[in-house]
Amino acid sequence: MLALTHVSAGYGPITALDDVTFTAAQGQITAVLGANGAGKTTLLRTISGLHRPRAGTIEFDGTRIDRVSAERMPGLGLSQVPEGRGVITELTVEENLRLGGLGRGGRVAPSDLTRIYDLFGVLGDRSAAMASTLSGGERQMLVIGRALMARPTMLLLDEPSLGLAPRIVTQIFSLLRDLVRDEGLSVLLVEQNARSALSVADRGVVLNLGRVVADAPANELAADDQLRHAYLGF
Numbered sequence: 001m002l003a004l005t006h007v008s009a010g011y012g013p014i015t016a017l018d019d020v021t022f023t024a025a026q027g028q029i030t031a032v033l034g035a036n037g038a039g040k041t042t043l044l045r046t047i048s049g050l051h052r053p054r055a056g057t058i059e060f061d062g063t064r065i066d067r068v069s070a071e072r073m074p075g076l077g078l079s080q081v082p083e084g085r086g087v088i089t090e091l092t093v094e095e096n097l098r099l100g101g102l103g104r105g106g107r108v109a110p111s112d113l114t115r116i117y118d119l120f121g122v123l124g125d126r127s128a129a130m131a132s133t134l135s136g137g138e139r140q141m142l143v144i145g146r147a148l149m150a151r152p153t154m155l156l157l158d159e160p161s162l163g164l165a166p167r168i169v170t171q172i173f174s175l176l177r178d179l180v181r182d183e184g185l186s187v188l189l190v191e192q193n194a195r196s197a198l199s200v201a202d203r204g205v206v207l208n209l210g211r212v213v214a215d216a217p218a219n220e221l222a223a224d225d226q227l228r229h230a231y232l233g234f
């Protein structure tokens with residue numbers, strides 16, 4: 001469903017992605033793992049239209065998207081979830097959610113909000129609260145909920161576990177798993193926390209210095225001691 005073929009990208013003389021080829025299948029969680037500087041952020045920015053690749057192609061549902069602007073991505077079914085600090089603190093929880101639905105033509109159906117409150121009960125309980133009063137975990141749920149308001153077919157997540165307690169990470173990852181199982185959503189999960197990501201993912205792609213060094217089912221990567229020690233830090 002999302003296919004990168006020989007993608008290279010960089011900044012001036014720096015090569016951040018070097019001949020990257022992999023696919024993220026429909027209805028699965030694909031984890032992209034790697035240490036600091038491996039190229040994970042550049043990869044997400046390149047997929048979501050914020051950074052132009054130097055070479056290669058990116059296809060989503062059979063359509064070339066490597067020349068599509070970031071604003072048009074949600075309309076194609078691709079929604080990026082920024083990390084939790086991406087909530088708008090001056091707005092309420094519900095106002096933040098409504099913003100996520102605007103890209104689809106300006107109207108937000110009540111059923112869209114109900115769906116998010118069913119998924120994340122705490123957001124329903126706190127719908128009128130200012131987003132500034134939410135905890136880190138609740139903010140992460142809010143940015144995921146806001147992205148879901150656009151009714152994407154694929155979510156791109158940027159380090160959702162960053163700065164969160166292990167218990168909250170488990171809760172958020174199991175919610176992603178439920179969404180994939182119940183709604184056929186596809187997820188590209190970019191994470192430095194490889195252990196947690198592999199416990200929820202179907203497949204993992206490991207980046208090192210901008211190159212793909214492994215691409216395999218998540219359970220195989222988690223069982224590969226050499227790979228874990230060399231690239232995954234656990």
Ligand code: ATP
Nearest residue numbers: 011014015016034035036037038039040041042043
């Ligand atoms: P992190 O987890 O630290 O964000 P990452 O895996 O996301 O790391 P990138 O941020 O994509 O990696 O960085 C890949 C390479 O590109 C690194 O060598 C980094 O120094 C370089 N880089 C990233 N952004 C820029 C920039 N704006 N200008 C120059 N070099 C950059």
